[in-house]
Amino acid sequence: MAEPCQPRVRVQAEDFDAALEIERLTAGRRDIGAVVTFTGRCRDEGGRLAALELEHYPGMAEAQIRRIAEEAARRWALSGLSVIHRFGRLAPGENIVLVVAASAHRRAALEAADFLMDYLKSCAPFWKKEHLAGGGEGDWVAAKAEDEAALERWRK
Amino acid sequence: MKLVYFAWVRERIGKESETVALPPEVGTVAELLSWLRQRGEGYAAALEQPQVIRVAIDHEHVTHETRLPADGEVALFPPMTGG
Numbered sequence: 001m002a003e004p005c006q007p008r009v010r011v012q013a014e015d016f017d018a019a020l021e022i023e024r025l026t027a028g029r030r031d032i033g034a035v036v037t038f039t040g041r042c043r044d045e046g047g048r049l050a051a052l053e054l055e056h057y058p059g060m061a062e063a064q065i066r067r068i069a070e071e072a073a074r075r076w077a078l079s080g081l082s083v084i085h086r087f088g089r090l091a092p093g094e095n096i097v098l099v100v101a102a103s104a105h106r107r108a109a110l111e112a113a114d115f116l117m118d119y120l121k122s123c124a125p126f127w128k129k130e131h132l133a134g135g136g137e138g139d140w141v142a143a144k145a146e147d148e149a150a151l152e153r154w155r156k
Numbered sequence: 157m158k159l160v161y162f163a164w165v166r167e168r169i170g171k172e173s174e175t176v177a178l179p180p181e182v183g184t185v186a187e188l189l190s191w192l193r194q195r196g197e198g199y200a201a202a203l204e205q206p207q208v209i210r211v212a213i214d215h216e217h218v219t220h221e222t223r224l225p226a227d228g229e230v231a232l233f234p235p236m237t238g239g
Contacts, residue, residue, distance in 0.1 A: 040239050055163055057231060060215035085238065097239050117239050124238035125212070125231075127163035140164050143235035 007069035007081040011061045013088040016098050025080035025102045032079045034106040036113045038099045044092035049138070050131045054096065056087040057125035068119040072101075075115070076108040083116060085126065115154055121147045157224070159192075161202070162233035165209065168202035178224070185211050186220040188230065202232075210235060 008024075010016075018037050026032050042052050069083050080102040090096060099116045101109040120126075122143065130138030160173040182191045189206045192199045203209060211218050212231040224230065 057160075057162055057212070057215075057233070060212055060231065063215045064217075120239040122236060122238075123217070125162065125233065125236055126238035127234060128237045129163070140234065141237045143237050148235075 002077070004070070004073035005078045005080050007066065007073055007083065009062055009066045009069055009082075010084045011056060011058075011065065012084065012086060015086070015095055016084045018098055018100070021082050021084065021098060021100050022102075025082060025100055029079065029102075031104060032102045033104050034109040035100065035102045036106070036109040037101075038097075038113045038117055039095055040097040040117070042090045042092050042094050042096055044133070045130075048130075048133055049092060050133045050135075051089050051091050052096075052141075053089050053129040053131060054087045055127045055129065056085075060125050061085065061087075064124050065120065068116060068123060071119075072112045072115050076101075076103065076112040078103050078108060078112055081112065081116075083120075085120065085124065087126065089131070118147070118150045118154065122151060157227065158229045160229060160231045162231065164234055165202045165232050169198045183223055184220070185213075185218060185222050185224065185230075188224060189220070189232075192232075208235065209233070 018039055022035055065083050065085060069081055073081055078101055082100040084098040086096055099113045101112040103109040128141040132138045157178055158175050161169050166172055182188055189203055189209060193203045210233050213225060214228045
C-alpha cells in the first residue's frame, strides 16, 4: 500500500465551505473515484434551543483530531482527508463539523468518514452547552453510552 | 503542576486553570482527584463522581492509574461531546 495521505485538520470559529474543501482535495487529481463528505449541523431540538456553545481544549483538540485522522489514513487507502471542527456559539442551521474523505473506491472513503465521526464524538475534547430558546443557559449535553459503544465496532 | 478545567468541571470549580504544588504522596491521577476533592465545595461538587472525569496529560488522554509527571499540564473534563 502507498504511503498514508497527510490529513488536513483545522479547528476554527469560522464557518467552512464543503464544496471548497472537496475542491482542495481533488483539484487536478485523476486517481480519485470517490469523495464522501459528512457535515454535522446544529439543530434546534424541536424549537427548544437558541444555540449550542462549543467549548474546546485548544491545542489538544487539534492534536487529538490529527491522531484520529492519521489512524484513519493508516487503516484505509485514502487519497485525501480533511477534518474541520468549529467552536464557539453556533445557531441552529449552522455547521459544526466537516469530514471529507477521498479515495480510489467508495468503500474506503465511506468507512473512513464513519470512523472519523465515531471517534470525534467521544474522543475529541469538545463540549456542548445548550442555550435555550426562551433565554438563559440550559445544560451541558451529556455524552451518550451508544456513542461510546459505537467505538467498539472499530476495534480490531 | 498546571491544572486546566473544562465544561462543567470548570464551572463547578470556578476557574479555568491554576498552578498547584502537589504533596509527595500524590503520585497518580486518581490520587490527584482525591486530593483536589478536599480543597473546597466547588472541587467536591466537580469531582463527586471521579470515575466519570476524563483526564489528559500534556494533551494526551490517560487513565486514572497513570502516574503524574514531575511537571506538565493536567486537564480534567467531563466525557467529550464532539462531532
